[in-house]
Every structure is written in structure tokens, then in C-alpha cells.
Amino acid sequence: MQNKVNFKGRNLLSVMDLSTEEMEYLIDLAADLKNRKKSGIEHKLCKGKNIVLLFEKTSTRTRCAFEVASYDLGMNVTYLDPQSSQMGKKESIEDTARVLGRMYDAIEYRGFEQTIVEMLAKCSGVPVFNGLTNESHPTQILADFLTIKEKLGSLAGKNFVFYGDARYNMGNSLMVGCAKVGMNFTACSNRKYFPDSVLVSKCQDIAKSNGCSIRFEEDPMKASKGADVIYTDVWVSMGESESAWKERISDLSPYQVTSDIMANASKNVIFMHCLPSFHDLNTTIGADIHKKFGLKEMEVTDEVFRSPQSVVFDEAENRMHTIKAVIAASLADEIAG
Numbered sequence: 001m002q003n004k005v006n007f008k009g010r011n012l013l014s015v016m017d018l019s020t021e022e023m024e025y026l027i028d029l030a031a032d033l034k035n036r037k038k039s040g041i042e043h044k045l046c047k048g049k050n051i052v053l054l055f056e057k058t059s060t061r062t063r064c065a066f067e068v069a070s071y072d073l074g075m076n077v078t079y080l081d082p083q084s085s086q087m088g089k090k091e092s093i094e095d096t097a098r099v100l101g102r103m104y105d106a107i108e109y110r111g112f113e114q115t116i117v118e119m120l121a122k123c124s125g126v127p128v129f130n131g132l133t134n135e136s137h138p139t140q141i142l143a144d145f146l147t148i149k150e151k152l153g154s155l156a157g158k159n160f161v162f163y164g165d166a167r168y169n170m171g172n173s174l175m176v177g178c179a180k181v182g183m184n185f186t187a188c189s190n191r192k193y194f195p196d197s198v199l200v201s202k203c204q205d206i207a208k209s210n211g212c213s214i215r216f217e218e219d220p221m222k223a224s225k226g227a228d229v230i231y232t233d234v235w236v237s238m239g240e241s242e243s244a245w246k247e248r249i250s251d252l253s254p255y256q257v258t259s260d261i262m263a264n265a266s267k268n269v270i271f272m273h274c275l276p277s278f279h280d281l282n283t284t285i286g287a288d289i290h291k292k293f294g295l296k297e298m299e300v301t302d303e304v305f306r307s308p309q310s311v312v313f314d315e316a317e318n319r320m321h322t323i324k325a326v327i328a329a330s331l332a333d334e335i336a337g
Helices: 020-038 061-072 093-103 114-124 138-152 169-181 197-209 220-224 244-255 259-263 284-293 312-331
Strands: 050-055 076-080 106-110 128-132 159-163 184-188 214-217 229-232 270-273
Touching: 020 138, 020 169, 020 312, 050 061, 050 093, 061 076, 061 128, 061 312, 093 106, 093 114, 106 114, 106 312, 114 128, 128 138, 128 312, 138 169, 138 229, 138 270, 138 312, 159 169, 159 220, 169 184, 169 197, 169 214, 184 220, 197 214, 220 259, 244 284, 270 312
Parallel strands: 050 076, 050 106, 106 128, 159 184, 159 229, 184 214, 229 270
Antiparallel strands: none
16 A cells, blocks of 8 residues: 555544544555455564553453554554553653653553643653543544445545534544544534534634534434434443433433434434443443433434444444554554555
């Protein structure tokens, strides 16, 4: 694959840091590396390099995606959970960064404040990749957009609708990403769950230059009309207080993704979710919510989640391929296969 973008030595801290060309390059590279893996073509592009994964928030998909991607690239991996590191407790973020930068070729961080991943990047001297913070989730957006391109053929001009709480990492990152690649973005929710106005203004300027729009809608059916992609996320994120459930359920229940919403969209609409999802009672949290509030399903119905329109597991797999693309683009000396 011809390298049309120089990403060597780069961090990935937020979607806003990526240009349209860089996003397109990383998505195309991910598709190429996915094809190599599916074809059984070895691609140890970072053989002998070392990466450390710092997880202050646990995750199934992010950890597995980074580990398998790194192993496929020929790298050695160290995983550190909150109990395995003194970062922020007995040792400052700055000092931790300087130590790890002496031992590793790259650092991944998944946790809370965006300032932490930015400090790691500033002080470590090696590329740093954001696996999720409260403000941004760039590797998820690359996986989402690879999935959309695979299923719908292209990104520009498609109508993307996000249902639920659009104030945090997923709503913010999807809005930025859509503006960068030319997708029309709509956030559908109770007005108090719309993104920050300053970020909205920035995204509207970006969208205008790429021939797309940023919209906000409180009517779920109006929002889904003509949608090519319908996306949702959990109503209460990891680390938030249990007391948040009552308010979120009251405010966001009208924005549950249902078969009626899907039927109102375009003929080839796809359903997406970054996972995990509370679409049944087969989790301890889901069962607890049912006991307290009587809900069997939350942000999406089980019918939609399991429908042929749902591409959530393709999306989950693509985390691995897009993460691999980011690591290879930043660390590999040669990418062509």
C-alpha cells in the first residue's frame, strides 16, 4: 500500500488531531491490514518493538484489540491495570511517562481525563495512543468508519444519527469524525444532552468545508428519516455514579433505538453500538436495572441489536484492524505488503 500520509512517530490523542487525509489513510491502511490477516499473510511490521498498555478503565475490546494487533505486528506487549502501576498514586504522570518512554517504543492509555494522555505524550518521548478518555475515543471512531465504508461503500454524504447522551467521548468524537470525512451528523436527544457549544461551532466550520452538516433534533422519528447509520451508546458510562441511572432513564428512554426508528430510516440503514450494550437481562447491571426500574432493554431493543441491520460485531472486530493501522503507521519502518 502506498503511503500517501506521513504518520511516522505520531500520537493519536483525539479525532480532532487528525486531518481528513490522515483519517482516510488510516482507514484504508486498516482495510489493507485486515485483508492481509484474513489471507494469512504475515505482517510483522513492528517486529521487536515494545508497547505498554496503561488501563485505568478496564475493557474487553480495547485490551484485546491492542494486544492482538501488537502481536500480529511482531511486538512485545506489557499490560498494566490500576493495581499494577503506581501512576498518579505514588508516582506522578510526568515521572511515569519519562520512565516508560525509556523502556517502550509506544504507550497506550485508557482512562479518565484527557490531560493524562496529553501529559504522557508530552513527557514520554514516544508515540502515545488514546484507548479512551472522558473526552475522546479516536480508535473507536476509526473502527466505526471502516465498518461504515465496508457496509455502505463510502463515507461522504451519508446521514449519521447518534441517539442518546452526546456530551462525552462517543458523541463528541463521532461529531468531529463525521465533520472531517463529510458525513452529515445528527445528535438526537433531550436538549441538555447535546454536545458543548464551543465544540459544535468548531465542527460546523469543519463540516462546512467538507460539504456536510451538523444538526440537532429532539424528535426521534424526525431524526431517523433518511438515516444511513443509526448509532447509540450506554446511558451511563463507566465511572459515573449509580445515582445517574434514574435521571438518564427518565430523560433518554424516548431515544431508545427501536424497530420503528430503524424502519423510518433509509432502506440500507445499519445499526451501530460501541459496546457493551444493555439490550437484555444477561448482565449483572442489566438485571439490576430491571429490578430497580423495570426495564428489560435500555438504549436499544434486543430486536434491533440482533437484527440483520446490526453490524456491532463487525464494528468490534474492526477495533483490532484500525488500532493495528495506527500502530503500524506510527512505528513501522516499512508498511508496503
